[in-house]
Amino acid sequence: xxxxxxxxxxxxxxxxxxxxxxxxxxxxxxxxxxxxxxxxxxxxxxxxxxxxxxxxxxxxxxxxxxxxxxxxxxxxxxxxxxxxxxxxxxxxxxxxxxxxxxxxxxxxxxxxxxxxxxxxxxxxxxxxxxxxxxxxxxxxxxxxxxxxxxxxxxxxxxxxxxxxxxxxxxxxxxxxxxxxxxxxxxxxxxxxxxxxxxxxxxxxxxxxxxxxxxxxxxxxxxxxxxxxxxxxxxxxxxxxxxxxxxxxxxxxxxxxxxxxxxxxxxxxxxxxxxxxxxxxxxxxxxxxxxxxxxxxxxxxxxxxxxxxx
Numbered sequence: 001x002x003x004x005x006x007x008x009x010x011x012x013x014x015x016x017x018x019x020x021x022x023x024x025x026x027x028x029x030x031x032x033x034x035x036x037x038x039x040x041x042x043x044x045x046x047x048x049x050x051x052x053x054x055x056x057x058x059x060x061x062x063x064x065x066x067x068x069x070x071x072x073x074x075x076x077x078x079x080x081x082x083x084x085x086x087x088x089x090x091x092x093x094x095x096x097x098x099x100x101x102x103x104x105x106x107x108x109x110x111x112x113x114x115x116x117x118x119x120x121x122x123x124x125x126x127x128x129x130x131x132x133x134x135x136x137x138x139x140x141x142x143x144x145x146x147x148x149x150x151x152x153x154x155x156x157x158x159x160x161x162x163x164x165x166x167x168x169x170x171x172x173x174x175x176x177x178x179x180x181x182x183x184x185x186x187x188x189x190x191x192x193x194x195x196x197x198x199x200x201x202x203x204x205x206x207x208x209x210x211x212x213x214x215x216x217x218x219x220x221x222x223x224x225x226x227x228x229x230x231x232x233x234x235x236x237x238x239x240x241x242x243x244x245x246x247x248x249x250x251x252x253x254x255x256x257x258x259x260x261x262x263x264x265x266x267x268x269x270x271x272x273x274x275x276x277x278x279x280x281x282x283x284x285x286x287x288x289x290x291x292x293x294x295x296x297x298x299x300x301x302x303x304x305x306x307x308x309x
Contacts, residue, residue, distance in 0.1 A: 001014045001015060001016065001042060001043025001044060001045075001289060001292055002014070002015050002292065003015070003045070004197070004272075004273045004274065005197065005273065006115070006145070006170055006171050006197040006273045006274070007170040007171055007191075007195050007196045007197035007273065008170070008195035009145060009170040009197075011074065011114070011115070011144070011145055011170070012045075013045060013046035013074050013197075013273055013274040014043060014044045014045045014046050014274060015267055015274055015275065015292045016044060016263065016274065016275055016277060016288055016289045016291065016292050017044060017046035017047065017048055017199070017274040017275065017276045017277070018035070018036070018039045018044050018046065018047050018048065018276075018277065018278075018279065018285070019048050019201060019276040019277055019278035019279075020032075020047055020048060020049035020053060020058050020061075020062050020278070021049070021050070021053045021054075021058065021278050022035075022054075022058075022278050022279070022280050023035075023049070023053065023054050023057065023058040023061040023062060024053065024054020024055065024056075024057025024058045024060070024061055025053065025054040025055075025057075025058070026280050027280050029061050029064065029065075031280065031281070032061040032062070032065050033064075033065045034281070034282050035065075035279050035280070035281065035282060035284075035285055036062065036065035036066060037065070037282070038279075038282035038285040038286060039279075039285050039289070040069060040072075040073070042285060042286060042289035042290075043289065044073075044285075044289060045072070045073045045074055046073070046074045046076065046274050046276075047062060047066070047073055047074065047075050047076065048076045048077075048173075048199070048201075048276050049062050049075075049076070049077045049078075050077055050078035050079075050081065050117075050119055051077060051078060051079055051081070051083060051100060051103065051104050051107075052078075052081040052082070052083060052119070056083075056103075056107060059077060059104055059107035059108050060107045060108075062075070062108065063107060063108040063109035063110060064109065070108075070109075070110055074114045074115065075108060075110065075113060075114050075115075076113070076114060076115035076116075076117060076147070077104050077108065077113055077115075077116065077117070078116075078117040078118070078119040078149060079092075079096070079097060079100040079101065079104070079116065079117075079118065079119060080092055080100075080118050080119040080120050080121075080122060081119045081120065083100070083103075090122075091122040091124060091125055092118055092121075092122035092125040092127070092129070092130035092133075093122070093124075093125045093129065093130075093133075094129055094130075094132070094133040097130065097133040097134065097137070098133060098136075098137075101113070101116065101137055101142055101143065104116075105142060111142070112141060112142055112143065112144060113142065113143050113144065114144045114145065115144070115145050115146070115147050115170075115171065116134065116137065116143040116145070116146050116147070117146070117147040117148060117149050117171070117173060118130065118134075118146075118147075118148045118149060118151075119149050119150065120149065120150045121148075121150070121151055121152075121155055127155075127158060127159050127162050128162050131159065131162055131163055131166060131167065132166070134146045134167060135166045135167040138167045145167075145170050145171075146167055146168075146169055146170070147169050147170060147171030147172065147173060147196075147199070148169050148171070148172050148173070149172070149173035149174070150173070150174060150175075151172060151174075151187070152186060152187065153185070153186025153187045153189065153190040154186070154190075156169070156172055156187065156190040156191065156194060156196065157190055157193075157194065160194040168194075169196060170195075170196060170197065171196055171197045171198070171199055171273065172187060172190075172191050172196045172197075172198055172199065173198075173199040173200075173201055173276070174187055174198065174199075174200065174201070175200070175201055175202050176198070176200035176201075176202075176203070176266065177200065177202060177203050177204065177205045177209060177262060177266070178205070178209060178243070178247065178261075178262055178265055178304070178308050179205040179208060179209065179235075179240055179243060179244075179308065180202065180205060181308070183198070188269075188271055191271050192271050196271075197271070197272070197273030197274075198269075198271050198272045198273065199272075199273060199274055199275075199276055200266055200272060200275050200276065201276045203262055203263060203266055203275045203276070203277055204259065204262050204277070205235060205240075205262075206225050206232075206235060207225055208225065208235055208236070208240060208244060209244065209247075209258055209259065209261075209262040210258065210259050210262075211248070211257060211258040211259060213225060213236065213244075215238070215241040215245070219232070219236070243307065243308045244258070246307045246308075247261060247304070247307055247308070250303065250304065250307060256294055259287060259288075259291060260290075260291045260294050261304065262291075263275055263277075263288070263291035263292065263294075264291060264294045264295065264296050265296060265301065265304050265305075267292065267295070268295070268296045268300075268301045
């Protein structure tokens, strides 16, 4: 597994990272241990979680699964999502950030967080207040680097200007895949200009780019897009199936899978530092990490992009 710099920082992360949103929600502690072990064996050093995942159990399970190996990996977590009914149990205020960081450190069983990310923007708190609180955490040694998630391009620019010599965001985590390309308009140009590494989540479009969904057939039992939920209805469209079938026709003769193409296309963009992929089994981990072995040429990148444009 190759490592890439996270933005222009000195922090290096594996090209494929492990998204830990399934821990405590779709899999238990034993299954989490198996997934984490498989990831480390495959060369993954980047583990991404959040205080809100699995009702906070994701952080607990990740910390226990890593054990003594914690200092050998990069642990990223997030704050800002609602963690209770109170107004001071969410967002980017100094009051909440200081409490949220302590809570995450305790659940993870560690004394520092490698990458502390703001899960979503907070319109009720000036970004200056948020950045100053995060800068204090870095000064205290409780946080090494900071990042943002689900920010718009202008918010990334505003945060960088506001940092004014203080601790800057080094990463942006946004939804990005062959079927979800909205970040190309403003977020990616902002990342390139301000030196942030992009960390795409949902690289397989909730499984639609894994090849297991077929037009006109029921979704596999237990699949993420099963059950007719609004998210599933929005994804399982004829337009998306047209793109998936075109991609399958392109990748098949080249001896690779649709899943491999989904990762390879993202990793073909130098602004991307690591592709965050969730997993519920060691088999899924091995399949996801194996995709890093295929590098697309510039011509292939252009051809694939044309197919989904």
